[in-house]
Amino acid sequence: MRRGGPSWLSMTEMTEQAPVTQATATKVAALPDAQTVTSVQHYTDRLFAFRVTRPQSLRFRSGEFVMIGLIGDNGKPLLRAYSIASPSWDDELEFYSIKVPDGPLTSKLQHIQPGDEIILRPKPVGTLVHDALLPGKRIYFFSTGTGFAPFASLLRDPQTYEDYDEVIITHTCREVAELTYGRELIESIRNDELLTELIGEENLAKLRYYPTTTREESPKMGRITTLIETGELFTDLGVPPLDPAHDRAMICGSLAFNIDVKALLEKAGLREGANSDPKEFVVEKAFVGDGI
Ligand SMILES: Cc1cc2nc3c(=O)[nH]c(=O)nc-3n(C[C@H](O)[C@H](O)[C@H](O)COP(=O)(O)OP(=O)(O)OC[C@H]3O[C@@H](n4cnc5c(N)ncnc54)[C@H](O)[C@@H]3O)c2cc1C
Ligand SMILES: NC(=O)c1ccc[n+]([C@@H]2O[C@H](COP(=O)([O-])OP(=O)(O)OC[C@H]3O[C@@H](n4cnc5c(N)ncnc54)[C@H](OP(=O)(O)O)[C@@H]3O)[C@@H](O)[C@H]2O)c1
Numbered sequence: 001m002r003r004g005g006p007s008w009l010s011m012t013e014m015t016e017q018a019p020v021t022q023a024t025a026t027k028v029a030a031l032p033d034a035q036t037v038t039s040v041q042h043y044t045d046r047l048f049a050f051r052v053t054r055p056q057s058l059r060f061r062s063g064e065f066v067m068i069g070l071i072g073d074n075g076k077p078l079l080r081a082y083s084i085a086s087p088s089w090d091d092e093l094e095f096y097s098i099k100v101p102d103g104p105l106t107s108k109l110q111h112i113q114p115g116d117e118i119i120l121r122p123k124p125v126g127t128l129v130h131d132a133l134l135p136g137k138r139i140y141f142f143s144t145g146t147g148f149a150p151f152a153s154l155l156r157d158p159q160t161y162e163d164y165d166e167v168i169i170t171h172t173c174r175e176v177a178e179l180t181y182g183r184e185l186i187e188s189i190r191n192d193e194l195l196t197e198l199i200g201e202e203n204l205a206k207l208r209y210y211p212t213t214t215r216e217e218s219p220k221m222g223r224i225t226t227l228i229e230t231g232e233l234f235t236d237l238g239v240p241p242l243d244p245a246h247d248r249a250m251i252c253g254s255l256a257f258n259i260d261v262k263a264l265l266e267k268a269g270l271r272e273g274a275n276s277d278p279k280e281f282v283v284e285k286a287f288v289g290d291g292i
Helices: 022-029 145-154 158-163 176-191 193-199 224-229 232-237 255-267
Strands: 034-042 047-053 065-071 077-083 092-098 117-125 138-144 166-173 207-213 247-253 281-285
Touching: 047 176, 077 092, 077 117, 077 145, 092 145, 138 145, 145 166, 145 176, 145 247, 158 193, 166 176, 176 193, 176 207, 207 224, 207 232, 224 232, 224 255, 247 255, 255 281
Parallel strands: 138 166, 138 247, 166 207, 247 281
Antiparallel strands: 034 047, 034 117, 047 092, 065 077, 065 117
């Protein structure tokens, strides 16, 4: 299948970055799970996205994550969990990543360039999948920071629009620039010919994008938890309050975020589901730890 994705796919001009060291790149090439980087886009000094070749045998469900990484200083694979941000039909894999200044993996990973190789263990898993939810009318994707990544996959999956009448994605970041990847992704879904054709124009009308910031001024400010509690989210979107009979949700952010959103959903009567026991909402951590 032809691929579809953000505008930077065709970009050849990359932000000037130091290349991955020779030792790192060549050692990876010797591994069976090596994949080649095809494009890189930097958004802020803390965020970037990249695409790699997809192993022919890799099958995954939109929303799942895999282990990816590089060879560490000790010569052994240094792997971390990463949500696949591209949809399951795409012929490449896309990832949306943090840059932790002294992070064991991302202090190196942020320097990858097209042609470099990374390690990708082809064993996708995760809870943010359609199978873990009971049928419903409206789906909410609640995200902060890089927690947008699994939803970048699900939002490009036609099944999302076939399963629901309304698809609402909320993305909250501290600053406006941190929303860019998500905003461009939504724009590409609405304007990219391939994606429009694949998802269907009538289905795209179901998509509602609700970005908010908490520290830098923007048209909509506030934590999504506050906006749920005050009812502002529902008023803004012109939808009724949360109702377990119709509403389904997926949550992806920091542990504190996940706990707080989960409590609000449970207060509204929604129950947490799993692959083996589908219910009204599912949760996954966007990262482990609460401080850099
Ligand atoms: C299921 C799952 C899926 C994940 N998917 C992604 C993804 O799609 N994109 C991504 O960038 N990361 C994702 N992560 C986090 C990722 O696994 C690594 O933690 C991250 O790449 C940093 O690696 P590191 O070795 O540089 O630092 P680490 O030692 O792993 O982390 C150092 C510290 O940085 C902070 N941190 C780590 N990751 C993030 C983040 N994403 N956002 C904000 N702060 C963070 C935490 O405070 C952490 O304690 C995911 C984690 C889990 C558990
Ligand atoms: N983003 C940055 O510019 C920045 C820069 C340097 C270091 N860091 C560090 O990086 C780590 C991750 O930062 P991050 O910005 O990616 O993620 P984050 O701290 O989880 O914040 C992302 C967004 O989620 C909101 N949020 C956090 N906890 C929430 C909760 N319990 N309920 C509802 N909303 C919640 C935040 O609002 P609030 O703003 O109200 O918290 C923010 O808008 C943090 O430890 C931070 O100290 C971040």
